[in-house]
Amino acid sequence: MIMAATALHQAIGTLYSHGCFHQEHGTASLRLVSNGFRVDIRLLRSESYQSRKRNLVVSQASTSQTSVSNPVSSPSKNATTESRKKSNEAALILIRHGESLWNEKNLFTGCVDVPLTQKGVEEAIAAGKRISYIPVDVIYTSALIRAQMTAMLAMTQHRRKKVPIVMHDESEQAKSWSRIHSEETKKQCIPVVTAWQLNERMYGELQGLNKQETADRYGKEKVHEWRRSYDIPPPNGESLEMCAERAVAYFKEHIEPQFVAGKNVMIAAHGNSLRSIIMYLDKLTSQEVISLELSTGIPMLYIFKEGKFVRRGSPAGPSEAGVYAYTKTLALYRQKLDEKYQ
Numbered sequence: 001m002i003m004a005a006t007a008l009h010q011a012i013g014t015l016y017s018h019g020c021f022h023q024e025h026g027t028a029s030l031r032l033v034s035n036g037f038r039v040d041i042r043l044l045r046s047e048s049y050q051s052r053k054r055n056l057v058v059s060q061a062s063t064s065q066t067s068v069s070n071p072v073s074s075p076s077k078n079a080t081t082e083s084r085k086k087s088n089e090a091a092l093i094l095i096r097h098g099e100s101l102w103n104e105k106n107l108f109t110g111c112v113d114v115p116l117t118q119k120g121v122e123e124a125i126a127a128g129k130r131i132s133y134i135p136v137d138v139i140y141t142s143a144l145i146r147a148q149m150t151a152m153l154a155m156t157q158h159r160r161k162k163v164p165i166v167m168h169d170e171s172e173q174a175k176s177w178s179r180i181h182s183e184e185t186k187k188q189c190i191p192v193v194t195a196w197q198l199n200e201r202m203y204g205e206l207q208g209l210n211k212q213e214t215a216d217r218y219g220k221e222k223v224h225e226w227r228r229s230y231d232i233p234p235p236n237g238e239s240l241e242m243c244a245e246r247a248v249a250y251f252k253e254h255i256e257p258q259f260v261a262g263k264n265v266m267i268a269a270h271g272n273s274l275r276s277i278i279m280y281l282d283k284l285t286s287q288e289v290i291s292l293e294l295s296t297g298i299p300m301l302y303i304f305k306e307g308k309f310v311r312r313g314s315p316a317g318p319s320e321a322g323v324y325a326y327t328k329t330l331a332l333y334r335q336k337l338d339e340k341y342q
């Protein structure tokens, strides 16, 4: 217990001394391993020390070493299969899209398909820089352009320089007309899968309305309830619970098997579809998810290891290097990229 308390104090001290708070929402999260204990922290700037303690989980750290398949070298098909079999670690990057033109105007957007602002473009590029040393084998985006722009712009910054290619499986013809006829070229591509299930929650009759004017008209509390309660939907729209039903089902059915196969995944999606996925990954309760806020263009990193998702960081600092807690495998990946692309 004394060791756990020491780890706890170190962790809180590190959070404050590194200023690890999301500027916009005053939230922070961190996982530290100290003295054989793993400490998870998620807190709001306004939380008291007592409530901070409640958000802490201290558990025995695993000492096992892991490895992911190495996407830098081009191993033979058998070698790839072999290394994936051995692999028990894979990366998951989550990014909420950069600022959209309706974020800028403070309008409820939901499933309306609005592009990024110039600031959103810059946020996506900055996000790409922060994840430029983290392996990506497959990308999932929503069906909405703001998430797709974010994924593509972020990938322009990746050190590995693979080409993200949007998959067109909507019909046999679309599939066949977008076929790549070179195995060599295929190896230099990253498939981008678009799925409506990852779309923003459908905001019903609030879509296109100004958030401030809606609060003035219906009251701040009512609008907050529509925006942040777990199971109360906005008029003719989806509650977070309804959004989670489709987003998490898609994640479990289509994305989770990728980790089991040792693939590293990036998901570019939306405030509420990602909140529901994080609720699932971090096992948040419907009460806890209410205070989870995601800033635009801030990538979060998880590691899938031994069937579990472990949060490794969410950058609030100026660069990825000081923010993500690299595993040995990720550090090795980074070193190989540096050697190869110096």
Ligand SMILES: O=C(O)[C@H](O)COP(=O)(O)O
Pocket (backbone or CB within 6 Å): 107, 108, 109, 110, 111, 200, 203, 227, 270, 271, 272
């Ligand atoms: O759809 C929207 O308006 C935003 O992307 C998310 O809005 P919220 O923060 O009000 O849920």
